[in-house]
Amino acid sequence: MNRSRSLWITLLLVWSLLPMIWQLITSFTSSDALVSTGIPFEHRWTLAHYRDLLSGDPPFWRYLLNSTVVGGLTTVLTLLLAVPAAYGLARMSPTRRSTIRITVGAAALFPYVLLFLALLELAREFQLGNSLLAIALPYAGLALPLALLLLISAFEGLPNDLDDAARLEGLGLLDRLRLVLMPLITPAIASTGILIFLFAWNEYPIALTWLSRDDLLTLPVAMARIAGSSIYAVPYGAYAAATVLGSLPLLALVLLCQRQIVAGLTNGAVKG
Amino acid sequence: MLKLSALGKRFGTRWILRDLNLEVQTGECVALLGPSGCGKSTALRLIAGLEQPDEGNIELEGRPLLGIPAERRRIGMVFQSYALFPHLSVRDNLDLGLKVRGMAPADRRERIDAVLNTIQLVNEADRRPQQLSGGQRQRVALGRALLRNPSVYLLDEPMSNLDAQLRDELRPELRRLILQGPQPVLYVTHDQQEAMALANRIAVLRNGRIEQIGTPQELYFKPETEFVAGFVGRPQINWLNQTRDTRVGIRPEHLHPDDNGCRCRVIGREWLGASQLLLLESNAGQLQMLCSADYQPTEHLGVSWSPEDEHHFDPISGQRLNPS
Numbered sequence: 337m338n339r340s341r342s343l344w345i346t347l348l349l350v351w352s353l354l355p356m357i358w359q360l361i362t363s364f365t366s367s368d369a370l371v372s373t374g375i376p377f378e379h380r381w382t383l384a385h386y387r388d389l390l391s392g393d394p395p396f397w398r399y400l401l402n403s404t405v406v407g408g409l410t411t412v413l414t415l416l417l418a419v420p421a422a423y424g425l426a427r428m429s430p431t432r433r434s435t436i437r438i439t440v441g442a443a444a445l446f447p448y449v450l451l452f453l454a455l456l457e458l459a460r461e462f463q464l465g466n467s468l469l470a471i472a473l474p475y476a477g478l479a480l481p482l483a484l485l486l487l488i489s490a491f492e493g494l495p496n497d498l499d500d501a502a503r504l505e506g507l508g509l510l511d512r513l514r515l516v517l518m519p520l521i522t523p524a525i526a527s528t529g530i531l532i533f534l535f536a537w538n539e540y541p542i543a544l545t546w547l548s549r550d551d552l553l554t555l556p557v558a559m560a561r562i563a564g565s566s567i568y569a570v571p572y573g574a575y576a577a578a579t580v581l582g583s584l585p586l587l588a589l590v591l592l593c594q595r596q597i598v599a600g601l602t603n604g605a606v607k608g
Numbered sequence: 609m610l611k612l613s614a615l616g617k618r619f620g621t622r623w624i625l626r627d628l629n630l631e632v633q634t635g636e637c638v639a640l641l642g643p644s645g646c647g648k649s650t651a652l653r654l655i656a657g658l659e660q661p662d663e664g665n666i667e668l669e670g671r672p673l674l675g676i677p678a679e680r681r682r683i684g685m686v687f688q689s690y691a692l693f694p695h696l697s698v699r700d701n702l703d704l705g706l707k708v709r710g711m712a713p714a715d716r717r718e719r720i721d722a723v724l725n726t727i728q729l730v731n732e733a734d735r736r737p738q739q740l741s742g743g744q745r746q747r748v749a750l751g752r753a754l755l756r757n758p759s760v761y762l763l764d765e766p767m768s769n770l771d772a773q774l775r776d777e778l779r780p781e782l783r784r785l786i787l788q789g790p791q792p793v794l795y796v797t798h799d800q801q802e803a804m805a806l807a808n809r810i811a812v813l814r815n816g817r818i819e820q821i822g823t824p825q826e827l828y829f830k831p832e833t834e835f836v837a838g839f840v841g842r843p844q845i846n847w848l849n850q851t852r853d854t855r856v857g858i859r860p861e862h863l864h865p866d867d868n869g870c871r872c873r874v875i876g877r878e879w880l881g882a883s884q885l886l887l888l889e890s891n892a893g894q895l896q897m898l899c900s901a902d903y904q905p906t907e908h909l910g911v912s913w914s915p916e917d918e919h920h921f922d923p924i925s926g927q928r929l930n931p932s
Contacts, residue, residue: 495689495691497687497688497689497691498691498693500653500656500658500685500687501685501687502704503658503678503679504678504679504683504684504756505679505704505705505708505752505756506705507679507704507705508679511708516693516704519695520693520694520695
């Protein structure tokens, strides 16, 4: 039993990790070794891809920084809007709540790619192009429905008596949220925040159209540029190195919040 | 003094509380007694300000309460679920309200220590609510209400989550901590024994309206309506088969064996210790009788009662017909 289980786990790990390991190896392999055999061992391994990336113009860490700024801003903005809204919605009458939940769910399912032309018009009209701060606005708007759905469920899991008791203790709305309700749904807030960050980190079409200045690109756009920089060669090595660098911050984030994420994902399944 | 006048609350078109008039004097404990869904908890939530009434008025010490938000009403409420903050230790649970009110840390500490002493949880001060027993949690909830130094106490079924033994232990505690204070106390319960044991007066609620307000003795000896007669008193009152156009009730403890009385057959019994509860079949219908003598099932006996122990009610309106 135990043995076959660990076998399955190993297989699953190999299945999901192999592409990443492949990328990791590729990123350290010299361009020659990637396309031909018979390269002597001491010439196979290189840090050149990373060196090129980091000494480029602008250097690659610039894109990492841009994406971090956009992701962080989107996360903060979305949570600032979604937490109070979800609290309000969770305390509405059940019929109204389910109507709103369906509406928000429909919005969350809407394929947002269909919006990007309209969004581009808006960006042009309001001069929002080429600004990392401005691009967080459509991102927050797009992330809001999912964040709302997750947080409404989290607030619904809290007994109303707690909120009432805090009120009678003399806590106003903000104090109640800050001191009683939010600490109790920290796991849900953390996992929601990470999902929002992930969305902003990966978003491509809007970033592609809203940002054109080289030093303002976010990771997905910058990486696409690397991949398409020449029609004669596919820069596998550089691309793999960019992938590795682009994944590291996320890896760190997930490891940091691991406990909260697990608690948040199993929220509702197990009653604390 | 807490005064409710013509208080009413509806959800949609359904009135869950209607025309509630009640005064709770200083130092008095009034129990709101009724089956679940009779509106008794809603009454408390209206007084606490957690919900707004659709009609009527609430006054506390002569000042109207309506319009004052719940967080500023100075109400000591104890919830059935205790509603302790699960992420905070016992001490922090007690501290939260004081902190928000801006009291100095030294004063807070002193007052919390005093209350911890009163509720006998000094050694549990740093535990979380999950680490406490049901009775201890209830004491923290009481302590939290005490600490607020409120002008009225509202207790919403404070003991219904506890087992019978703990309830017996907590009753004197409740008297000592809360009922002996000068504040008016409103105590919501569906347990008539609890109401009888703790309250100075009891208001019996049914379908959002008060059926009768009176001392426990008044409710027991002179129930105003058929519903009150049936709800107050355990074991339940016997309803005799209608012979005239009156409903006649007689309490099980007022029946006694009498060879010249109504002929009955024992069809069941419950041994209660000091006495037994006999289930009898007779011309007057099924009767329950408390008696100390030992009767076996299928045995025959005569039963009688004195006419002044009978309760008479109008079968249509349910109102009392006995001359008082």
